[in-house]
Amino acid sequence: MIIIIGLVILVAAVVAGVAGVLGNGGSGHAVTHFAVFGYHVTGSTGTLFLYGIVVGALGLFGLSVLLAGARRTSRRGSAARRGLRESRRETAAVSQDRDDLISQREAARAYTSSTPGSGATGGGRHAGEDGGGPRSMRHPFGRRAASPQAAAPPAPAANGQAASDVPAGDVPADASAPAE
Numbered sequence: 001m002i003i004i005i006g007l008v009i010l011v012a013a014v015v016a017g018v019a020g021v022l023g024n025g026g027s028g029h030a031v032t033h034f035a036v037f038g039y040h041v042t043g044s045t046g047t048l049f050l051y052g053i054v055v056g057a058l059g060l061f062g063l064s065v066l067l068a069g070a071r072r073t074s075r076r077g078s079a080a081r082r083g084l085r086e087s088r089r090e091t092a093a094v095s096q097d098r099d100d101l102i103s104q105r106e107a108a109r110a111y112t113s114s115t116p117g118s119g120a121t122g123g124g125r126h127a128g129e130d131g132g133g134p135r136s137m138r139h140p141f142g143r144r145a146a147s148p149q150a151a152a153p154p155a156p157a158a159n160g161q162a163a164s165d166v167p168a169g170d171v172p173a174d175a176s177a178p179a180e
Contacts, residue, residue, distance in 0.1 A: 017053045021046040 024046035031048050034041045041048055 017049070020049045021053075024049060 025044050026046075027044075029045040031041055031043055031045055034048065041051070
């Protein structure tokens with residue numbers, strides 16, 4: 001609808017311009033004492049009106065180029081703001097996930113320190129850890145050194161050999177049951 005209204009206004013302006021140029025021609029409408037930037041305009045008032053139309057069209061073209069550039073800059077700015085909002089949302093979600101994982105880890109630590117038989121490793125912590133000090137900086141992806149219990153050698157089998165040296169089929173029958 002706006003395009004149709006703009007087209008009607010443009011056609012009306014062209015018709016008025018042509019009528020003004022043709023209606024004010026001839027020696028009866030001579031222009032005297034008219035100058036622009038030191039240039040003396042001679043001719044009829046119709047010619048002067050035609051010059052006015054050309055200058056107006058150039059001004060309108062310059063204004064449309066200016067507004068198109070401002071619109072493009074505005075779109076780029078809004079796209080950048082939209083990207084920033086999305087980035088902040090993603091950062092908040094990742095931070096929330098990290099906080100959830102930290103709270104789960106702390107809950108697991110509290111659980112392991114409160115369960116009986118957790119060992120004498122200092123409340124569920126591994127030997128050598130100080131609860132998030134420099135060791136956590138050396139292992140930024142959550143890797144930890146193995147606990148002393150995990151590094152202990154396997155228990156010897158009943159006949160004096162290591163359990164890893166005895167094939168699964170050759171385990172003595174009395175080795176699986178505790179002596180009573």
